[in-house]
Amino acid sequence: MASFVIEGGHRLHGEITPQGAKNEALQVICATLLTSEAVQIDNIPDIADVNNLISLLSNIGVKVVKNSANSYTFKAESIDFDYMHSAEYYSKSSSLRGSVMLVGPTLARFGEALIPKPGGDKIGRRRLDTHFDGLIKLGADFSYDAANQLFNVSGKNLKGCYMLLDEASVTGTANIIMAAVLAEGTTTIYNAACEPYIQQLCKMLTTMGADIQGIGSNLLTINGVKSLSGCHHTILPDMIEVGSFIGMAAMTASEITIKNVSIKNLGLIPDVFRKLGVRLEVKGDDIFIPAQEKIKIESYIDGSIMTIADAPWPGLTPDLLSVMLVVATKAKGSVLIHQKMFESRLFFVDKLIDMGAKIILCDPHRATIIGLGDDFHLRASTMSSPDIRAGIALLIAAMSAEGTSTIHNIDQIDRGYERIDERLNALGAKITRL
DSSP: OOEEEEOOOOEEEHHHHHBHHHHHHHHHHGGGGSSSSSEEEOOOOOOOOHHHHHHHHTTTTTEEEEETEEEEEEEEEEOOOOHHSSSSHHHHHOGGGGGGGGHHHHHHHHHHEEEEEEOOOOOOOOHHHHHHHHHHTTTTEEEETTTEEEEEEEOOSOOOOOOOOSSSSHHHHHHHHHHHHSSSSSEEEESSOOOHHHHHHHHHHHHHHHHHEETTSSSEEEEOOOOOOOOOEOOOOOOHHHHHHHHHHHHHTTTEEEEEOOGGGGGGGHHHHHTTTTOOOOETTTEEEEEEEEOOOOOOTTSSSSSOOOOOOTTGGGGGHHHHHHHHHEEEEEEEOOOSSTTTTTTTTTHHTTTTEEEEOOOOOEEEEEEGGGGGGBBBEEOOSSSSSHHHHHHHHHSSSSSSEEEEHHHHHHHTSSTTHHHTTTTTTOOOOO
16 A cells, blocks of 8 residues: 655645546546447546556457557447456456446447446445436346346347436436437436536537537437447546645645646636635636735625535536635635535545644534634644545645655545646655655
8 A cells, every 4th residue: 555755844836737637537438338430538647547447448348559648549349248247347347436437338339238336435325326217218127236236237229218317417427328329219318417527528429420419508418329430539637636736736825837727617616716715817728826825715795604515517516625625724714614415525524633623523514614824734644545535635734734744545546646746746845655
């Protein structure tokens, strides 16, 4: 198990470019199974979760060519279903949350799909009902082997229909879209997720020949086609990494420029950081954060405590609440962080409390942070990363703390952040990988 040793108190300076978006990469790589032709995808992040998915596709028979460090070509002429029934496949796919998005395209093109219950972050329940309910509405047969935790889906003649999703699940919407593009007739998906990465998936599929209307809204209309062709697709910058860098600059009083962030696809992220008192300037498609010794949390007009909560797009992504919570410990004022989607994601705050932060964990979904401003400095600590987003939040805390901290289980951070230690050290951080 790898660890980071972080010498706190060093300011960052310079420019940094965000990696390709992890969540988009997992979707569009799975979508390559929808055609027998070559699909080239650029700006793929070199991170554990994505690399494991690429390896899994190669194992099931997809021809994978690495064009450069962040560019691959995929050609799924056929699939090895014998391998998909092997213990090795069960082990590899169950350790990867993104493997669930193999179901939609495999079902649509080959008429069957088998997937073990996927793993990933330990952040609470992440049910899959929306995925399978949608596929069943398209005409698929579904069964679950509880003893072996295996999902089986089959259906040779999927037919379009109207469906109202019970939740705007991003991965659920992606799975249903990928199944519907090859289904017979018209599929209407209401309460669809409309995050930029879903929009990117839809744009890639339309380039491949799919007929999708309503992209960017929560009402999608998909007219099924007989087959899809190859394409060339480029992944967006990762909005979560952009937000993480904003948080790092604020916590370490650093002056940095985040390059090529795709401003129009960041949604509320810059504005929410401004509510925490972080100054940032948009310059073209870059974000400049000046060095700030003091930050002050805003209050509502009537003087009541600020609340920051996650919500489906165009609301605030839940993946950045951990970072914003850490930033609030340095700011002057109080804020309530409300994590609605996952009931275990705030449990990492006990590690921040050990570092001296003033935090009240109200319940599994809510935490109140009392920021003491420049009268307060986190102290160094030894801790372990429970998941990707808590891991980066703890790294930010350690970078701003007085003394030397150690973070164990950084494999969790590597799942979502490409060479994060090397890139931050190039800006002046002092992070050693053990």
